[in-house]
Amino acid sequence: MAERVPAPSGDRPIFEYSPAPESRAVARLQSSYGLFVDGAFRDPIDGEVLKTISPSSEEVLAEVTLAGPRDVDAAVAAARRAFEGPWGSMPGAQRAKYLFRIARLIQERARELAVVETLDNGKPIRESRDVDVPLAAAHFFYYAGWADKLEHAGFGPRPRALGVAGQVIPWNFPLLMAAWKLAPALAAGNTCVLKPAETTPLSALVLADILQQAELPAGVVNVVTGDGTTGASLVAHEGVDKVAFTGSTEVGRRIQESVAGTHKHLTLELGGKAANIVFADAALDQAVEGIVNGIFFNQGHVCCAGSRLLVEESVADTVVDMLKRRLATLRLGDPMDKNTDIGAINSPEQLARIVTLADAGVDEGAERWSPPCTLPEKGWWFPPTVFTDVAPSHRIAREEIFGPVLSVLTFRTPDEAVERANNTTYGLSAGVWTEKGSRILAMAERLRAGVVWANTFNRFDPTSPFGGFKESGFGREGGRHGLGAYLDA
Amino acid sequence: MEVKKTYKLFVAGAFPRSESGRSYVVEGHDGRFLANAAWASRKDVRDAVVAARAAQPRWAGATAYNRGQVLYRVAEFMEDRRDQFVAAVRDAEGGTARAAQRQVDAAIDRWVWYAGWTDKVAQVAGSSNPVAGPYFNFSIPEPTGVLGLVAPHASSLLGLVSIVAPAIAVANTVVVVADERRPLPAVTLTEVLATSDVPGGVVNLLTGPAAELVPVLAAHRDVDGLDLAGAAPELAGQAEAAGATNIKRVARPVADDHDWSRDPGTSRLLRFVETKTVWHPVGI
Numbered sequence: 001m002a003e004r005v006p007a008p009s010g011d012r013p014i015f016e017y018s019p020a021p022e023s024r025a026v027a028r029l030q031s032s033y034g035l036f037v038d039g040a041f042r043d044p045i046d047g048e049v050l051k052t053i054s055p056s057s058e059e060v061l062a063e064v065t066l067a068g069p070r071d072v073d074a075a076v077a078a079a080r081r082a083f084e085g086p087w088g089s090m091p092g093a094q095r096a097k098y099l100f101r102i103a104r105l106i107q108e109r110a111r112e113l114a115v116v117e118t119l120d121n122g123k124p125i126r127e128s129r130d131v132d133v134p135l136a137a138a139h140f141f142y143y144a145g146w147a148d149k150l151e152h153a154g155f156g157p158r159p160r161a162l163g164v165a166g167q168v169i170p171w172n173f174p175l176l177m178a179a180w181k182l183a184p185a186l187a188a189g190n191t192c193v194l195k196p197a198e199t200t201p202l203s204a205l206v207l208a209d210i211l212q213q214a215e216l217p218a219g220v221v222n223v224v225t226g227d228g229t230t231g232a233s234l235v236a237h238e239g240v241d242k243v244a245f246t247g248s249t250e251v252g253r254r255i256q257e258s259v260a261g262t263h264k265h266l267t268l269e270l271g272g273k274a275a276n277i278v279f280a281d282a283a284l285d286q287a288v289e290g291i292v293n294g295i296f297f298n299q300g301h302v303c304c305a306g307s308r309l310l311v312e313e314s315v316a317d318t319v320v321d322m323l324k325r326r327l328a329t330l331r332l333g334d335p336m337d338k339n340t341d342i343g344a345i346n347s348p349e350q351l352a353r354i355v356t357l358a359d360a361g362v363d364e365g366a367e368r369w370s371p372p373c374t375l376p377e378k379g380w381w382f383p384p385t386v387f388t389d390v391a392p393s394h395r396i397a398r399e400e401i402f403g404p405v406l407s408v409l410t411f412r413t414p415d416e417a418v419e420r421a422n423n424t425t426y427g428l429s430a431g432v433w434t435e436k437g438s439r440i441l442a443m444a445e446r447l448r449a450g451v452v453w454a455n456t457f458n459r460f461d462p463t464s465p466f467g468g469f470k471e472s473g474f475g476r477e478g479g480r481h482g483l484g485a486y487l488d489a
Numbered sequence: 490m491e492v493k494k495t496y497k498l499f500v501a502g503a504f505p506r507s508e509s510g511r512s513y514v515v516e517g518h519d520g521r522f523l524a525n526a527a528w529a530s531r532k533d534v535r536d537a538v539v540a541a542r543a544a545q546p547r548w549a550g551a552t553a554y555n556r557g558q559v560l561y562r563v564a565e566f567m568e569d570r571r572d573q574f575v576a577a578v579r580d581a582e583g584g585t586a587r588a589a590q591r592q593v594d595a596a597i598d599r600w601v602w603y604a605g606w607t608d609k610v611a612q613v614a615g616s617s618n619p620v621a622g623p624y625f626n627f628s629i630p631e632p633t634g635v636l637g638l639v640a641p642h643a644s645s646l647l648g649l650v651s652i653v654a655p656a657i658a659v660a661n662t663v664v665v666v667a668d669e670r671r672p673l674p675a676v677t678l679t680e681v682l683a684t685s686d687v688p689g690g691v692v693n694l695l696t697g698p699a700a701e702l703v704p705v706l707a708a709h710r711d712v713d714g715l716d717l718a719g720a721a722p723e724l725a726g727q728a729e730a731a732g733a734t735n736i737k738r739v740a741r742p743v744a745d746d747h748d749w750s751r752d753p754g755t756s757r758l759l760r761f762v763e764t765k766t767v768w769h770p771v772g773i
Contacts, residue, residue, distance in 0.1 A: 138621075154613065156754065249736065256733035261726025268736065425735070437769070444767045455770040461620035465628050469763045470713070471736045476764050479618050481628065489756060 017331065020338040022125045027115040029202070032063040035071055035225065036208035038078035039218025045070040050227065052201055055122030055344035056335050056379040064201045067224040069233045072193070075222035076239040079164040079191040082219030087191050088161070090217075092148030099144030099186060101214040106137040106179075109210060113203055117175055118335045120202040122344030122379070123298050125336050128175075135460055136179035139478075142462035143183035146483055150188065153480055155489035161189030162265055162488050163241030168231040168255075169204075170247045171197035171346050172301040172402075177246055178204050180477045182221060183462075188486035190242065193222045195234050199347045201225040232258075240264060242486065246303070248400075249426070249471050267475025267485045269303065269467055271400040272428030275421035276306030276457060277411075277443065280315045282433035286455065288322045291406070294431060294457035296330065296384050299343055300404040301350070303472075304429035306457050308397060310417050313410045320388060320408060327384050328371040342404060345380040354382050354403035361387045361396040366407070392423060400426070414439070418446045427469030431457045450476075496526045496672070498533060498696065499679035501540035502689020508532050513697070515673060518583030526672050529695035534664065534705040537693040541635045541662040542711055544690025549632050549660040553608035560604035560658060562685040567597045573677060574646060581645045581671040595750050596650040603654040606758055610659055614759055618766070625769040630762035632660040633738055634713035637706035639699060639728075641719035644749040645671035649678065651749050652718050655757040657691055664693045664712070666703055668719055672696040700724055707731040714738035714761045 032049075034041040046068025051060045065071070082088075087095070106113065110133045117128040150159050165185045169177035174196055185192050196204035208223045224230055228251075235243045235255050245255050246269040259266050276294045278287045294306025311319045335343035345351040362368050370383040382403055390397050390407040397407045411417040421430055430449040432440055440454040450468045453459060460466065465481040467473060475485045496515070497504040506512075511528035548556070567574060571593055579589040611629050618626040636656050641648035645668060656663050667675035679694045695702055703720060706712055707728035715737050717725040725742045732739050740760050 252736065253733045256736065257730045260729035260733065260739075261722070270736065440769055441767075444765070444769075450763065450765060452765065452767045454768055456624070456768055459620075459622065459624070459768060461618070461622070461626070463618040464620050464626050464768070465616075465618070465764050465766050467764065469631075469765075473736060474738050474763075479628065479766075480616055481764050 017339050019334075021334065021336045022115060022118070022338060024115055024119060024336065026112045027119060028112065029062055029116070029119070033065065033201070033205045033225070035065050035067055035075070036205065036223040037071070037075045038222065039212070041208070044068070045074060050198065050225065052120055052199065054119050054379070055346050056376070058378050061119055062202060064205070064225045067226040067230045072224055072230065072233045072237060075193045075224050076164060076166070076237050078219035078222055079193050080239055082217055083161070083163055083191040086217040087220045088189065092150060092189070095186060095189065096144045096147035098214055098216055099140050099147060099183060102210060102216070103137045103140035103144060105210045105213055106133065106140065109206070110134070110137070113175055113206055115336075116206055117203045118343070120200045121171065121174060122335050122346050124340040124343045126338055126340065127298060132173055132176045135462070136176045139176070139179040139462040140183045143187040147187040150483070150487065153483050155484060155487050159188070159487040159489050162486055163190060164239055165190045165192045165242040165244060165486065166195070166234040166237060166240040167192055167244045168195045168234060168247065169197060171200040172298060172303070174200040175203040175207060178207055181244055184477070184482045185244070185486045186220065188483055190486050191220050193224060193234060193240070195224050195226065195231045198227040235259065244475070244485065245269070252473060268473035269475070269477060270471065270473035271426055272303045272305065272468065272472050273308060273398065273400050273424045273426045274304055274306045274429040274431065274449065275308045275310050276431035277417050277421060277433065278309065278311040278315070278319060279434040279439065280312040281435050282455070283435060284315065284319060284322060287433040288319065288326050290431065290433060290455070290457045291323060292326055292330070295406045296342060296404050297458050299345060299382070301346060301402055302458060304451060304458065306431050307401060307406060309406055309408045310411050310420055311408065313412050316408070316410045320386070323386065324369065324371065327386070330371065330384055332373050332381065332383065333376055342384060345382050345403065348380055350402065351380040351382060354401055354405060357396055357399060357401045358385060358405055361390070361394060361407070364394045364396075366390045366394055366396060392420060398424065414443065418443065422448045425471040428472035429453065494524070496524050496676045496696070498527045498529055499676070499683065499692070499694040500533070500537045501543070501693065502683060504683070507697070508536070515670070517580045523580055523673060526676070526696040529697040529702055531705045533695055534702055534709070537664040537695055538635060538706070538709055538711050540690040540693050541664050544688055545632070545634055545662040548657070548662055548688060548691050553611070556658065556660065557604045557607040559686045560600055560607065560654065563681060563687065564597050564600035564604065566681045566685040567593070567600065570677070570681060574674060577674040577677050578646050581674055591750070592644065592647045596647045599647065599650045599753070600654055602753070603658040603758070607658050610758055610762070613755065614762065614764075620768070623771045625771055626766065627769075628764050628766045630659065630759070631765050633761040633763055634661060635711060636661050636663045636714045636716060636761055637703070637709070637712045638663050638665045638716045639703055639719040640665055640668045640675060641743060641747070641749070642668045642671060643745055643747065646674040646678065647749045648719070649675050651753060652716050652757065653692060655753070656716065656761055659758060659762050661714070661761050662691045664695065664706060666699055666706065667694055667696045669698055703728050704731060707737070708734055710735045712737065716740040716760070717742050
C-alpha cells in the first residue's frame, strides 16, 4: 500500500484556495414569477406571494406565487383539456420529439439551470453542474425514446396513459426530481401538474420556460408553486388520476390516507436510513471516498444517503481515522464557489431538525466529532459531523436526519451486518464495500432495500430503477420500471 | 351415519379453532345449515401474521423451481379431491353442477399457470440496465413480504385461488380472510395446502366477519401489503387508509361482476413484488 500523505498539522490546510465563484449573471432571475398554467405564465387567482431565499446568504432571490385551491383547479383543468385534446391523441413518435427537444434545451441552458439551482437550494455549484442538470437532461433523453415504444415495454399490448398526474417534489434535487416525474409521465402520454417545493421553486419555473421554448402544447405541463397547502389541494383534487410524491415518510403517509378509497393511482418515494457496509477486505481508500459521497453529497439532503456506516470491527478504528482525515480536507462555504464541497442547509427549519437530532446523539451517549471548520456568518450551515459509539437504539441510528451527519456502528459477521442494516422501518438503499464479488451478490440478496450500491454510492442513471422497500415507499422511477408508474397496464 | 367435518382456521400449517372459542353458522345458498365455522378474533389475526412472517424467509429462500413444483402439487391434490370441491362450491354458490365443475377446473388450471411462473417472473419483470458507467446494473423482483388478502365473495374457489396463487408464487406469505358467507371451499382448500408440501405458515386462512378482521390486518405493522379484492368499498377505503401506517402496498377491490375465469395476465403476479436494483462494479 502506498504511503498516505500525512494529515495536515493543526488547522492549516496544505493548500490555500483562491475564491473561484461562478457568475450568477447567467441566472437571469426575475423579481417575481407567476404560475405556469395552460401554456403561459399567469397571475394567480388566489394571489398570495412567497419569497424564495438563498440559503447561503439569506437574500431574497425572487417572489413566487403561493397557489391556492382555485389556481390548482385551473391547472388541473388545463391538464385535463390537454389530455383529452392534443396530447392524448398525439402519436407516441411526436411526443418523443417533444421530449428530445426538452432534453436538448436543458443541455443548452445547463449553466443557467445549475446557477439557479445552487442559488435557490444552497448546494455546491459543482454538484448542480455535474450531477443535477446533466442527469435531468439524460432523464428526458431516455424517456423520450420510450414514448413510441410503449407496446414493447412489457405492460401488455395496449398500455394506456392514466390521465392527469399530480406530482409533488422535494427541495433536495429540485430540477432532477421534476425531470424524474415529468419525463416518464409525458412519455407514457399523461399530462402533469407539478408542485415544486416551497423553498426551491425557481428551477422548475426555468424549466417551464424551456417547455415554452420547446413549444410543448398548452396544458401538458403546468407548474403550481406554493407550500404544503398547495400540494395538499393538488393530491386531493378529484380531477387528478395519478399522484406521485417524493418527500418525507410522514407526508407520504398523509397522502396515502388522502387517496385511500379513490380511483387515484399512487407512487411514493419517501425517506431512508441507508446502511453503508464496509468489510475489512474493501479497498479502504476507495471506501472512505464512498462514505463521504454517501453522506456528505448534497449536505446529506438525500433520501438514499448512507447515513449509517456499518464497518467491520477489525478495521473500524482505521476507517474512522481515515474518514476524519478526509473530512478535514472538505471545504464548506459559498455554494457558488467551484471548489466548495459542502454547501448550505436548505432552510432554517431543516437546520433546526438536524441540530435537534445531533443534540439527541450527544444526549444519548454517542461521541460527536466535526473537523475544524468555520461556518459563514450569514445563511444556514451545519458542519460535517461523525458520531461514533452509536447504538442501534439511538435516534441518530434510527431517524432520518437529512443532513451531513454520519452514525458509525460496527459488526463482526456478515449476518450481523445484514441484521443491523435491515433493522429499520426504511428500505430505500444500501451500500456494500468489499473486494469479493460473491459477497457483494450475497449481501445484495439479503438487504431489504430498493437500491444496493457495491463499491460506489449515490450513483444514479435514467436507465436504473430507483425506489424503496417498506416505509421508503412504493413504485419505481427510472428505467423500464419507471414507465409502469404512469401506465394503466 | 355420516361423520361430519369441523371447519377450523388454518394457521402455521395447523388447524386450530379460534382462540376466542367463537363460531358462526354458515348457510348454503339455499339457506340450509352447512356447518359452524370458526369466528376468528384479533388475536387469531396476530397469530396468523406471526406465522406468515416466520415462514416468509424460508419460502423466499426456496429455489423458484422448488416453489413451482409445490404449486403444481397443489393442483395435483385438488384434482384428487375434485368432486369434493365441486360439491363445496355448489353448496356455497348454488348454480348448476356444470358451472361448479367449470369453476373447479379453472381453479386447478390457475395453480398450474402460476406454478409455471415462479421461475420466469424474474426474467420477465427483471432487467439489466445499461447505465453510463462501469457497473453491471440489474433489477430483480423480490417478494413484498407478508400480505393480507380479502377473498372475493362472487367466486368462492376460483376467486380465492386467483389471489392466493400469484401472491405466493413470487414468495410472499399470506393471511387470507375467507369470504364470510362462503368460507367452506376456502377451508377445504387449506386441507389440500396442508398436505401438498406448501410449508406451514405460507398460507394462513381465517374465517369470520371481514368487518372485524380486515381492520386488524390493515393496521398491523408487520403486514407489508393488502389485497382487498373482496372487501366492500367502505371497508376497503378504511383499510387502505389504515394501511398508510406503514406504507402498505394496496390492491383495491375488484368489481362484484368481475369475471375470474378470464386470462389473469401478469398483473396480480407483479402486484406484490419489490424491484431491487444492484450496482455491481466492473473492473479487472
